[in-house]
Amino acid sequence: MEDVYVVVTIGLGSPINVPAFTAGVANLISPYPRFHCIQVTEGGNRRWARVKVNVDEHIVVPELDPVAVAANPDRAVEDYVASLSVYPMDPSRPRWEFHLLDFPTSEPGVVSTVAIRAHHSLGDGVSLMVLLLASARSAADPTSLPVMPQQSVRTGAIYARQPRHAGALARVWSWFVLMWHTMVDLCFFAATILFLRDPHTVFKPAADGGDDDGDGVFHHHNRRFVHRSLSLDDVKFVKNAMNCTVNDVLLGVASAALSRYYFRKSGDINTKEICLRSVLGVNIRPTTSLQTYVNMIKSDKSNEVAWGNQLGQILLKIHLAMHDDPLAYVRKAKETMDRKKSSLEVVFTHKTSECFLKMFGPKGGAFIFGRMFTNTTLSFSNMIGPAEQIELYGHPVVFIAPSAYGVSQALIVHYQSYNSIMKVILSVDEKTIPDYHQLLDDFSLSFEHIMDATSRLLASIKKE
Template sequence: MDAAAPSTLRKRPLSVRTSTSDDNGTDGRTSPDDELGEPVSPSARLVEDFYIIVVIGAATPLNIPALRAGIEAQLARYPHFRSIQVTDKDGNLRWAPTTVNVEDQLICPALAPAAVAADPDKAVEDYVASLSTLPMDWSRPLWEFHLFDFPTSEAVATVAIRVHHSLGDGMSLLTLLMACTRSAADPTRLPAMPPLPTRTGAIYQRPRPSAGALAYLSWLWSFIVLAWHTAVDVVAFFATILCLKDPHTLFKRVNHAESQRKRIVHRSLSLDDVKFVKNAMKCTVNDVLVGVTYAALSRYYFRKSGDTDKEIRVRSILLVNLRPTTSLHACVNMIESGKGSDVKWGNKLGFIILPFFIGKHSDPLDYVRKAKKVVDRKKSSLEVVFTHLAAEVILKIFGLKAAAAIFHRMISHTTISFSNMTGPVEQVEFCGHPVVFIAPSGYGPPEALTVNYQSYVNTIMVNLALDEAQFPDCHELLDDFAESLARIKDAASRLGKQHRKA
């Protein structure tokens, strides 16, 4: 069943202060300069074809008036969420403030009642997949709420939020979304978030003045290692742009059509199980998740391909947030005090080219061991800073078309996009609706497979965005993630018993 075309709660067109120009490549979005705001950042222009979709499950039926009022009071007050992109007289894209009618941003899909009754989960999934082929209305702010006020196997009601990537990267948009929520236990306060991450590594562990010469030499050596690893990664970065391609596997994009319909699916995993493995292996949650991904892709690959026992190395684009770490409460306090402009909601990302290994291991923990080794090596490099600066410089010197071509070439020479984000550690309410799950993903990158992890309370959601034609059995791949975590946890349990006996 293909989802029907969306119908808005209110079909009146939004009034915006723009004037159509001649055919000069500006898409008709021009406006006098005195009406314009800040320029659209280079990073935002680089992701012009990228979109973020966040699927949220609610524990209660949707109260649309309360939802409308809450969005208007919270989300719609942020500058980019009440602006559109227009072109100034010099041909540069800038943000122009506009009047927002929240009703125009709320969409109630006209789904076939028979399809909803037969399989509500599939009805929602099919509709969300259809969004990857439907353009947004650029005469309105580039965000939408698609409302599904019927129960599924996971929630009483579901909301799919579609946001253009230029409004912000995943981390900034998640922070913004959480700033609009409140604790379900106490609606008067913001939700509790995990502790802010701390930087680790030898270069951050400066010896005390009383330390000996050997400690200082070891510390200085860590800078030499950092410089060497960065140089190697920079060479690999340019080689990837020029000629270094991943081998063809089941995960490599096959369909090169401009319009790729993406199937967006998710599966809930136990965060306690992930932390159990983390503690047993003395590593990080991210190490475990990368290891689980290694294992899941390996299970899927060898089952589908029929290949014998061999190891294949592919690469993933791992997005990294480069903002200074700021707590959710600090962000909200700045907004409430009138200093909201100090909060950087936009795109400030670098990326890492992270090796992914597809292979068979008799010990499931070997997937985590290999992941930890790879991630630790990448932590000892400034690759992420270089890639961010390189993207900015290329865009300013060679322009958007050249930068986009280089960016897409690099992505097409790798295999997977990967990210991992942390969410609240307690249940939250959004506009009075208790949230059951949060599942962010997106579409636009030319890869056939995108993997994203999102934690929430005691669960962690694995979210996959897949080329629908290339992965018709996407739910089998989700099963592989669940089974891989179960096997790794079981092996970690045996490891703990062996240590106790010893």
């Protein structure tokens, strides 16, 4: 993951108080050792080395062209955040930065913007988000931590318990299905690492002279990060009407949007169905409360939180097709997700990667990691945020938009919930997908069609 970075754009509802923000960042990183470390090489091996951190060196207040900012502040923010994907970080310092852009944009309520960049070795999206929220406070009560949504019960064959009245045959059959699905998924995972590659499409063009060397090392072009707000209440409305999960709805929206974009760009006949694959990162930590993590940090037991990267991977099918009924995308997504829940794929992919890393060193781990992303088309993730408005070092937060860059895929789709908002964030390779704003529009339009279809469905049921 040498070139993989996490980028989080945060919209604030007030001008930035730089001294207060700097002091808040200093308190944020103080209990987290990796934020005080750099990687050094000794005898061909890498290790973490503790260094003294000057927080001011990690707080960047750029001087942008005032004319460009006044003419189009949204574009100024987008261009600046995009420049982070090609601007290298100083390896002699811990690899994390806060970039402060103190001017308003067109997004309602946004007065300033903070862009955070951190190397992925510092942690995955879940651990970094938890660390950030541990230093935030509720806007309604500045003395309290943010209120997080109630953790949903994990479902699927892994977590399901057979009823007591279930017979021995039913129990044996359930375990047989679980093992069979796991074996099939692991075979496809191994085939993907070795040779199985997604077809070239508008989302995955053929290699064009060295962008991808075949093992995941990617000489990336300028990366663009764009986002759009959806109503979280509307997402839950579809979820309840379709008797599915939020993830099912979001995957259905992504499938509909990518289908709309693909058939418009490629000119293929609309009756043709294409199957692409996405790498879905799954947090394998036990579900726990934000307060539990904060208590561990304060008690100097941060190792118990399992910081770093604690992710398993699922190879998830994305079906591209033009359906007359928009809800068909949600039904197909539910079918796909239900099938994956009856498998131990996420556990085995995580353990397999760990074993390769221990047996063959970083190059062995990099081979699996690189081939998995090289041979698939996109990445997909969803993270849960606070259920109320929060403040970050005294600054009200309007939105949170996490993303990443550095993998060989041209498209990464993230979803992030916060308060009553569901953000869809796209990280795109500008050369492969130059009309990325149009792709973002496809997500909004697809969700509107799914909402309308859901309303019509409920109206017809009520009428009957």
